Amino acid sequence: MPHKTRPMAALLLFTGLNVVLVSTITPVYDFVCFLPYWERRRERLRVERETTPAKASTSG
Template identity: 75%
Template structure:
């Protein structure tokens, strides 16, 4: 074997990376989900739906 295997070091590095990722998921999730872009998009889509509904009811 060209190098020594170090299972404990590998396990500690793996657990450390998972701990960092798990601790940063909440702020990232909050930033993405509660970004003002989504609120503006929801309002724009609602207005477009209302306009289509109003146009279809006027034409019939």
């Protein structure tokens, strides 16, 4: 048999990788969700929503 199976090493590697991924998800989530780009976009959309009804009511 040319290949040795090492279930304990595989299990430890899998568990270690999951621990690393779980511990890094919060900073990555915070970085992506709270970028200034999203804040500016949200503010721009809010301003557009506030100005759109005023334009629609005066044009009719």
